[in-house]
Amino acid sequence: MTRRLSLVALELWLPVVVLLGWWLWSAGAAEPFFPPLQEILTRFREMWLFEQFVSDVLPSLRNMAVGFGIASVVGIAVGLVLARVRLLREAFEPLMHFVRATPGVALVPIFILLLGFGPSMKISIIATAAVFPTIIATMDGVRSADPVLLDISRAYQLNRRQRVTKVLLPSAGPQIFAGLQVSLQVAFVVMIASEMLGSTEGIGALTLLAQQSFAVTDMWSGIVLLGLLGYLVNLLFLLARGRVLHWYDGARKAAKE
Amino acid sequence: MPTLRPGTVRRYAVGTASIAATALLWQWAVTGPLADKPFATVPEILGKLRDFAGDPLFWSSLGETFRVAAIGLAISVVLGVAAGLLVGQSDLAYRSTRVLVEFLKPIPPIVILPLLVLVLGPTGDMGIFLVAFGGVFPLITQTAHGVHDVDPVAAETARSFRLTRWQRIRTLVAPTALPFVATGVRISANAALVIALVSEIIGGAPGLGKDLVLAQTTGDYPAIYALVVTFGVLGVLINSALAAVERRALFWHSSVRSEVTA
Numbered sequence: 183m184t185r186r187l188s189l190v191a192l193e194l195w196l197p198v199v200v201l202l203g204w205w206l207w208s209a210g211a212a213e214p215f216f217p218p219l220q221e222i223l224t225r226f227r228e229m230w231l232f233e234q235f236v237s238d239v240l241p242s243l244r245n246m247a248v249g250f251g252i253a254s255v256v257g258i259a260v261g262l263v264l265a266r267v268r269l270l271r272e273a274f275e276p277l278m279h280f281v282r283a284t285p286g287v288a289l290v291p292i293f294i295l296l297l298g299f300g301p302s303m304k305i306s307i308i309a310t311a312a313v314f315p316t317i318i319a320t321m322d323g324v325r326s327a328d329p330v331l332l333d334i335s336r337a338y339q340l341n342r343r344q345r346v347t348k349v350l351l352p353s354a355g356p357q358i359f360a361g362l363q364v365s366l367q368v369a370f371v372v373m374i375a376s377e378m379l380g381s382t383e384g385i386g387a388l389t390l391l392a393q394q395s396f397a398v399t400d401m402w403s404g405i406v407l408l409g410l411l412g413y414l415v416n417l418l419f420l421l422a423r424g425r426v427l428h429w430y431d432g433a434r435k436a437a438k439e
Numbered sequence: 440m441p442t443l444r445p446g447t448v449r450r451y452a453v454g455t456a457s458i459a460a461t462a463l464l465w466q467w468a469v470t471g472p473l474a475d476k477p478f479a480t481v482p483e484i485l486g487k488l489r490d491f492a493g494d495p496l497f498w499s500s501l502g503e504t505f506r507v508a509a510i511g512l513a514i515s516v517v518l519g520v521a522a523g524l525l526v527g528q529s530d531l532a533y534r535s536t537r538v539l540v541e542f543l544k545p546i547p548p549i550v551i552l553p554l555l556v557l558v559l560g561p562t563g564d565m566g567i568f569l570v571a572f573g574g575v576f577p578l579i580t581q582t583a584h585g586v587h588d589v590d591p592v593a594a595e596t597a598r599s600f601r602l603t604r605w606q607r608i609r610t611l612v613a614p615t616a617l618p619f620v621a622t623g624v625r626i627s628a629n630a631a632l633v634i635a636l637v638s639e640i641i642g643g644a645p646g647l648g649k650d651l652v653l654a655q656t657t658g659d660y661p662a663i664y665a666l667v668v669t670f671g672v673l674g675v676l677i678n679s680a681l682a683a684v685e686r687r688a689l690f691w692h693s694s695v696r697s698e699v700t701a
Contacts, residue, residue: 269453275454285636288651292664374549398557416545
């Protein structure tokens with residue numbers, strides 16, 4: 183018990199010192215760009231809990247969730263097809279690596295020209311930018327499926343649907359989730375970028391507008407919220423991944439021991 | 440060197456044909472059903488790319504974007520490897536910093552962009568800071584991971600031979616950690632160009648990203664698409680250059696060897 187407590191203390195002392203240091207330093211320093219942490223937290227509560235929660239936080243999260251959802255479904259489906267059909271794969275691979283190498287944020291101006299500043303633009307650009315990591319990871323995962331496994335599923339005369347859902351997708355699972363995690367990060371960045379470029383709605387837009395109008399404390403409270411969201415979204419994803427892939431993590435752990 | 444097998448030739452042929460088909464499809468779409476939309480035709484885009492090639496302003500923008508990405512990456516490599524070595528070798532340092540690093544790592548650099556623009560203005564320095572911030576965390580965790588991966592038997596042997604700390608780092612830790620560091624560098628280098636462009640597109644720093652926003656606001660459609668094509672080509676070039684360097688520097692490591700034989 184004391185061992186556990188000392189472990190927790192060992193892990194937490196530095197974050198606590200950093201936060202305390204920030205609090206004390208910013209309370210005394212008259213730095214215009216670094217307002218007291220206490221004020222930032224007060225503004226954080228006023229802005230996000232819950233005055234602008236419905237008007238700005240929810241739309242941002244909805245756009246990201248819908249965009250990432252579309253990217254996941256389309257990405258896994260397309261990756262699966264490309265892995266199984268050689269001609270399609272050879273035709274699309276160079277193009278796909280090219281598009282993947284193009285930063286999603288650079289496509290935001292084009293999507294604004296095409297679709298304006300509304301949610302449809304934001305969802306489209308999030309889905310478009312986020313789909314490629316999942317496609318490529320799914321394709322690689324399905325292609326590296328154990329040939330013995332495929333022989334067995336043929337010997338047991340599994341039909342196409344069973345082969346996909348019981349053999350191919352599970353065996354590619356770890357790689358698919360690695361791709362999905364990258365897609366999620368891309369979706370989060372593009373969500374912010376799509377709001378920062380000329381939109382007036384959303385957390386990213388409010389944060390950048392606050393910066394441009396020198397509302398420094400508001401900007402900080404936006405940064406804190408975005409930082410927390412970036413961390414939490416990733417954490418949620420890892421929890422979901424752990425649930426789906428517990429068999430894989432267990433097998434790896436057993437193999438290591 | 441990879442030999443040209445029939446499969447490779449076929450793959451290149453199919454790939455080239457599909458790029459040509461995409462260009463044709465694009466040309467048909469933007470001259471036909473999408474003619475009144477903000478697109479540019481293939482000859483317009485190619486013409487713009489040719490203009491870029493002879494335009495010193497384009498090259499200076501490209502140079503600036505590269506400068507920001509390269510300096511930012513260099514800073515993140517130096518800081519990240521140093522911190523990773525420290526964190527990887529000392530259990531105390533590892534446990535103390537774990538929560539902080541794990542919290543900051545998934546936060547994309549675009550989040551702190553407004554603060555940096557406020558403090559440093561829309562400048563190259565702002566971009567460099569952003570690139571360094573984005574690149575340093577993968578390098579810390581990769582390096583620490585690599586240091587942790589040192590074979591315990593080899594570590595015991597080093598101790599019984601009484602190797603000095605420096606000898607241990609040079610002959611034991613470095614070779615073990617290097618492939619992990621290489622992975623970290625590749626992750627951060629891929630991100631560096633993207634983050635440099637973000638600092639220009641959203642933060643307003645000079646460079647190709649700012650040119651893109653200018654092209655959008657002035658309605659210069661061919662320039663928009665020519666710039667996006669440039670970004671894609673740059674990204675592909677950087678990816679393949681990094682993969683080549685990694686293959687050459689780490690030819691002895693199993694992760695690279697299996698990649699070559701596969």
